[in-house]
Amino acid sequence: MAMTERIRKPPTRMPRWTVWTKKRRMKGWPVDSKVVNEFHADRFQKEKMRRTKRMRMVRRKSLMTKRMKMKTKMEKGKRTKMKSVGRRKNLDMMEKLMTMKMMRMRMRMKECGADCAKFQKSELEYKFNRKALARPYTSKHSWGRTYGEHKRHLEFSHDQYKELQSYAQEVGIFFTASGMDEMAVEFLHELNVPFFKVGxxxxxxFPYLEKTAKKGRPMVISSxxxxxxxxxxxxxxxxxxxxxxxFLQCTSAYPLQPEDVNLRVISEYQKLFPDIPIGYSGHETGIAISVAAVALxxxxxxxxxxxxxTWKGSDHSASLEPGELAELVRSVxxxxxxxxxxTKQLLPCEMACNEKLGKSVVAKVKIPEGxxxxxDMLTVKVGEPKGYPPEDIFSLVGKKVLVTVEEDDTILEESVENHGKKVKS
Structure with missing residues (x-):
């Protein structure tokens, strides 16, 4: 197959002036040297003005940027301040809601028949050291990044405790709290609570127990x-x-499994400490075990x-809802x-059943007078009329009958010599 060779044509060269002139004409610029000089001078001036204007715009833009940054910082400060105020308002609102919620709970307790509403009071700096309060707390139940933040979120103020105490008095239920440290006990003592609960x-x-005991108020001590x-x-x-x-028998687990309750400790406490009341503090689910504790x-x-x-918190699942509390109170x-x-005795409520089903001693055979x-002459049956009770059958042996007793008749008191009928008691 024949190949056609491409022939390159040499480039057409034009004089430099011609090329320059052609380009200028294409752009519409002047070609004459005098006009060109004037044109360039004018162009240079315009370019200088444009640069100056551009520099001014750059400076203005830079200044505006700085002002915007300053404004942003100021606004950010305002937002931060407003955010902190809003957070404080939110916290105040949460505190009011929590107080209202506790009041509602106290009312429900009263409605359910409980005798006392008990809280927990802590002065955190006296209960925990600094490292304990600062340790990270990442539990799903946490209300803060550290354990201290978590506890501070949950802790009621002194004013809130006074408000709750006043409300408890209005609804007619006793109010107290577990003093979780010595300073908390001092505060509760000032509140004049009816008794101290020791968690x-x-x-x-032991030093805490001594100081609390010396206050002279009754104490309920969990174990x-x-x-x-x-x-x-x-x-x-x-x-x-x-x-x-x-003392209260208690196992500290939430929720508590039945095999860890150990209700028999109640009986052991009763043997070892017979001069003090023994009770039960339960963390199990349901009410059956608590009812059994009362039975013990x-x-x-x-x-x-x-x-x-379902609320957030480790002990809500081990707690009773109002309906369960009402059922517990009724059961208790x-x-x-x-x-x-x-005392075991024949009760008035048993008389009807005793008259209907109570048995008596009757004659197994005909027993002649004297x-x-x-x-072997006697047996026990439901008889009419009632005669000697079955427990007297052995005492009748050896006694003389005063009248003839027909077979299957009841042995009556007046039928036997010198033998009084015993009365059940």
Whole structure:
């Protein structure tokens, strides 16, 4: 196949002046040298003016940028200030809502039949050291980045406690709190609470116990996380200073599993400390175990309550909602009535059943007048009329009958010589 060779043509060269002139004409610029000089001078002047104007614009823009930055900083400061004020307002609103929520809860407690509403009071700097308050707290139940922030969010102020106490008086329910440190106890003492609650975390805090006992108010002492030896020491410390106190069997877990409740400790406390009341502080779900504690003799019953178990917080799931609390109170009152008296006797309510089904001693055979009774002459049946009760059958043996007793007749009191009918008591 034949190949055609491309032939390159040499470039057409034009004189430099011609090229320059052609370009200027294409742009519409002058070609004459005199006019060109004037044109360039005018162009240079215009370019200088444009540059000056551009520089002014740059400076103006720079100045505007600086002003904008300053304005932004000022606005940011205003926003920060407004944000902090808004946060304070939000916190105030949250505090009011929490107080209202607690008031609502106290009212529900009263409606459910509870005797006392108990809170927890802490003065955080006296309960925790600085490192404990500063430690990170990343739990799903946390209300702050550190444990201190978390606790401060939850802690009520002194004024709020006074407000809650006043409201409790209005609705007619006792108001108190667990003093979680010595300063908290001082505050509660000033509030004139009816009794001090000692939380499980302070039960082995012997200096705290001594100072609290010396206040002279009744004490309710929980025993979670403690051993029996520790509880014996607590008894020996508190008893000489303040005899008006009680122990609560408690296991510190939320929620508490049934196998860790150990209700038998209540009976053991009753044996070891017979001169003080024994109670139960429960963290389990439901009410059955608490009712069982009352049946075992618990004189004080403490349970956590909530308006909603799904709320944020580690103990809401182990708390009772108002309906459950009402059912617990009804069940406890029922058990208290059912415990009754330790005296065993025939009760008036049993008389109808005794008349209908109570048995008597009857003649197994015909017994002639003057016969000395033997056991094989007697048997026990539901008889009419009522005669000697079955428990008297052995005492009838050897007695003489005064009248003839037909077979299957009841042995009556007047039928037997010198034998009075026993009355059940």
């Amino acid at each position: 499980s975390g302070d039960t082995n805090n 979670g996380m403690q051993s029996m030896d520790t509880m014996k020491q607590v008894y020996q410390i508190v008893k000489p200073l303040n005899p008006n106190f009680c 003799g618990a004189k004080v019953l403490e349970r956590h309550i909530t308006l909603d178990k 009152r029922l058990v208290e009535r059912a415990l009754g008296s330790p 016969t000395i009774l033997t056991l």
